Structures are given as structure tokens and as C-alpha cells.
Amino acid sequence: xxxxxxxxxxxxxxxxxxxxxxxxxxxxxFTFLKEKTNSTAGNLSVQINKLKDxxxxxxxxxxxxxxxxTICKITKKGIEAFESYVNALQSYMxxxxx
Amino acid sequence: xxDEKFSPKDSLQLIDNMINQAKNRFSENGFLYLMWGxxxxxxxxxxxxxxxxxLIKHPEIIWVSCWLAxxxxxxxxxxxxxxxNVKTYSENIINFVWVNFGVCMxxxxxxxxxxxxxxxxxxxxxxxxxxxxxxxxxxxxxxxxVIGGIICWCLAILSVFIAPMYIxxxxxxxxxxxxxxxxxxxxxxxxxQNKS
Numbered sequence: 001x002x003x004x005x006x007x008x009x010x011x012x013x014x015x016x017x018x019x020x021x022x023x024x025x026x027x028x029x030f031t032f033l034k035e036k037t038n039s040t041a042g043n044l045s046v047q048i049n050k051l052k053d054x055x056x057x058x059x060x061x062x063x064x065x066x067x068x069x070t071i072c073k074i075t076k077k078g079i080e081a082f083e084s085y086v087n088a089l090q091s092y093m094x095x096x097x098x
Numbered sequence: 099x100x101d102e103k104f105s106p107k108d109s110l111q112l113i114d115n116m117i118n119q120a121k122n123r124f125s126e127n128g129f130l131y132l133m134w135g136x137x138x139x140x141x142x143x144x145x146x147x148x149x150x151x152x153l154i155k156h157p158e159i160i161w162v163s164c165w166l167a168x169x170x171x172x173x174x175x176x177x178x179x180x181x182x183n184v185k186t187y188s189e190n191i192i193n194f195v196w197v198n199f200g201v202c203m204x205x206x207x208x209x210x211x212x213x214x215x216x217x218x219x220x221x222x223x224x225x226x227x228x229x230x231x232x233x234x235x236x237x238x239x240x241x242x243x244v245i246g247g248i249i250c251w252c253l254a255i256l257s258v259f260i261a262p263m264y265i266x267x268x269x270x271x272x273x274x275x276x277x278x279x280x281x282x283x284x285x286x287x288x289x290x291q292n293k294s
Contacts, residue, residue: 006106013104013112020116026190029183036119086113092106 004088007081009054014039014047019056019082022074030070048072056081120186126238128284130171135277137167142269149263168200188237195237199230220265224254224272231276242283246276 010016017037022028034044048070051057056078060071074082104112141160148157203226210219232247234240253268260268 011109016109016112017116020113021120024117024120026185026187028185032183036116089106089109093110
């Protein structure tokens with residue numbers, strides 16, 4: 001049985017959680033991701049930057065009522081990477097794979 | 099959330115968990131359904147009473163209040179847009195379904211005004227109320243709106259068989275079933291979600 005390699009960018013709990021949230025919504029603010037992933041602002045910020053550098057996320061910084069706002073959106077490359085990652089996971093889950 | 103090594107099974111569990119968290123979020127607080135529901139209920143009953151008692155020459159003037167409500171709605175939505183910290187695909191579809199409703203109402207008003215056939219307008223309005231209500235219910239997977247939409251369509255058929263004046267009462271029944279009752283259920287769900 002041949003296992004597909006898991007994308008190291010996505011095979012990390014927090015980065016995978018962020019991508020999974022963003023695959024289900026059109027766009028989300030940093031505060032929403034922080035609340036849903038139950039992570040610290042510092043750690044989340046680092047992981048979002050890694051996803052952005054890999055081209056998986058579009059990150060827009062703007063001001064709303066004088067407060068800074070970070071809006072994250074998954075890119076086409078991010079969606080493709082997520083689909084490949086799920087396909088690779090499925091190869092591990094097939095009977096006799098473990 | 100710990101960033102440690104985890105198995106493929108854990109990965110699938112995490113993906114499932116996160117997708118459900120985003121999906122189960124209920125962003126609609128029911129306010130606009132309630133505002134329009136009560137306003138149209140008030141206007142249709144007032145219009146009916148004024149018409150029945152023959153109190154004023156142009157009782158339809160009461161519907162001008164809907165324009166004020168529409169202006170208020172634009173301000174309300176632009177403020178809410180700034181507050182929201184996530185935008186979902188279904189919210190986007192629902193917004194455009196209601197934009198479509200507004201455009202159709204405007205076009206139908208122009209067609210009816212041009213043909214001077216005012217008696218038919220309330221039947222068409224009942225038909226129009228049904229469509230966005232039904233589609234919003236489907237997109238939100240919220241049954242009371244789906245049922246409300248179907249009731250509007252049934253009332254539109256019924257309206258063909260009764261005197262035009264009494265169609266105003268069908269409008270009241272339509273907004274109670276399509277907007278007011280679902281509006282209160284939405285509000286309750288929204289408040290419960292924000293408490294937990």
C-alpha cells in the first residue's frame with residue numbers, strides 16, 4: 001500500500017484548523033479564527049503568516065472604526081492544497097493502511 | 099491549540115470539527131424579519147380598516163412608511179456589515195436573493211402602475227414574498243422560513259378567488275407566517291447561541 005505524502009504546511013493542528021474554517025466561509029476576521037481555534041494571538045499570527053507565505057491565504061489588513069482588522073480568505077491554491085491533503089489522508093484511512 | 103504531531107485520524111477529526119463550527123454559526127438575529135413583518139402587518143390592517151370605513155380618500159398612502167423602513171434598513175445593514183467578523187457563502191446568497199426581491203417589487207410596481215391594474219398588485223406581492231422567504235429558509239436550513247414561503251404561495255393562489263379588499267388580510271396572514279413567527283424563532287436561536 002502506497003501512502004501519499006502529507007503536505008507539511010497543512011499537517012499542523014493550528015494551520016489545518018484555520019484552513020478548515022476558511023474552506024467553509026467566504027472570509028473571516030482574525031478574531032473569529034482566534035475564537036474558534038482557541039489559540040493565542042501570537043501563535044495564530046505566526047501560523048497565518050506561514051499559510052500566507054505558502055500562497056494558501058490572502059490576508060488583508062484594514063481599519064474599521066479606528067480599530068485594525070485582519071481579514072483572511074483562502075486562495076485557489078489553498079483550496080487545491082486542502083483537497084490534496086484530504087485525498088492523501090484518505091489513503092491512510094483505507095482498510096489495511098494502518 | 100497545541101501544535102504537535104498528530105495522526106491522519108486526528109486530522110480528519112479536526113477538519114470535521116472546524117467545518118461544523120463554521121457551519122453551525124447562526125448569524126441571523128431575525129431583526130429585519132420582525133421589523134418588516136410588524137410594519138407590513140400594521141400597514142395592511144390599517145389600509146383594510148381605512149378602506150372598509152371609507153375614512154380617507156387615499157388609504158394606500160400608509161404604505162409610504164415602507165420607504166422610510168427601506169432607508170433605515172440600508173443604514174442598519176451597512177453598520178452590521180462593519181461589526182460582523184465572518185462572511186459565509188450562504189449569507190452572500192441570501193443577501194442577493196433579497197436584493198432580487200427588492201428589484202422585482204420595483205419592476206412589478208412600474209408594470210402595474212403602467213397597466214393601471216392595481217387590483218392584481220397584492221396577489222403578485224404575495225407571490226413575491228414567498229420566493230425570497232422560501233430560498234432564505236433553504237439556504238439557512240431553517241424550516242419555519244421554508245413553510246412561511248409556501249404559505250405565501252398558497253395565499254397568492256387563494257387571493258385570486260376573493261374580493262381585492264380582503265387580499266389585504268391575506269397579506270397580514272402572509273407576514274405573520276413568513277416573517278413574524280420565523281423572526282421570533284430566529285431571534286431566540288441567535289440569543290441562545292450567543293449565551294452558550
